[in-house]
Amino acid sequence: MKFSANLGYLWNDRALPDAILAAHRAGFDAVECHWPYDTPVSDITAALDATGLPMLGLNTVRGQSGENGLCGLPGREVEARAAIDQAIAYASAIGAQAIHVMAGRAEGPDARSTFLENLRYARGACPDDIMLLIEPLNRHDAPGYFLKTTNQAAEILDHLGLPGVKLMFDCYHVGRTEGDIVTRFTALLPLIGHVQFASVPDRGAPDHGEVEYRFVFDKIVATGWSRPLGAEYRTGGDTDASLGWLREIRAT
Known part of the structure; x- marks a missing residue:
């Protein structure tokens, strides 16, 4: 069983290269991040090279305050595609395996068609070895976000039919909105590109809730899933102190 540290939450009190080193010391098998763009590429690659950890993914930028992404916003296509290009360039430079294309706060058929077209643009612009991910966010944490459920995301992926465009299955968001996590995961397995988790409902470490x-x-794991599972939870303070769940799993 492999685990990835999401450095948007874990060790987020440190510079990103230092957080990568901390994740390695803690025994994680991979890392992922949110918005690394202010960190020089050379600093990231040096930390990844020093640890041997793969960088699983990063996000397109969120846009202005409260927007939570640009790629589903009608009339913002120029900005959205600039964000996609930025993510592709940075991911390629650091060897990241995936890009989460953030839809933003929008609804209705125009938002859907805008998101579809931006995903088509992203797939055409992105190297084949970089996966594109879309992720439903729960209505409690992200009210108004375009992608709300795994069924909605599955419909979009089926409609697109593009290779290398997959579902980010976040157990926390599914647990908050839909429940029945294992059944949903099994049904959606062919569409899933990455898995994340946190406790429900407080988004803490996965040892309670x-x-x-x-x-x-x-x-x-019984389904044959072998990629690292992404720990994307609020630590409540010191990250190392929150890792009892990982130490327990490693000890068994």
Whole structure:
């Protein structure tokens, strides 16, 4: 069972290269991040080279305050495609394996068609070895976000039919909005490109809350899933102190 540290939350009190080193020391198998663009590429690649950790992914920028992405916003196509180009360039430079294309706060048929066209643009502009991901966000944390459920995301992916455009299956968001995480994961498995997790409902470490994550992890691995599972949770302070769940799994 492999795990990735999402450095948007874990060790986010440190510079990103230092966070990569910390994730390696803690025993993670990979790292991922949100918006690394202010960090020089050379600093990131040096940390990845020093640790041997793969960088699984990063996000397109969120846009202005509260927008949470640009790629589903009608009339903002120029900005959205600039954000896509920025993400592709940075991901290519650091060897990131995936880009989360953020839709933003929007709704209706115009938003859907805008998101589809921007995803087509992204796939055409992106190297084949970089996966594109779309992620439904729960209505409690991200009210008004365009992608709300895994069913909606699946419909979009089926409509697109593009290779290398996949679903980011975040167990936390699914747990908050839909529930039945294992059944949803199994049904959507052919569409899934990456998995993330956090406790439900507080988005803390996965050692408490409504979801028994050891059960969930075992069921995910039983499907044949072998990629690292992304720890994207709020640490509540010191990240190292929040890692009892990881040490327990490693000890068994």
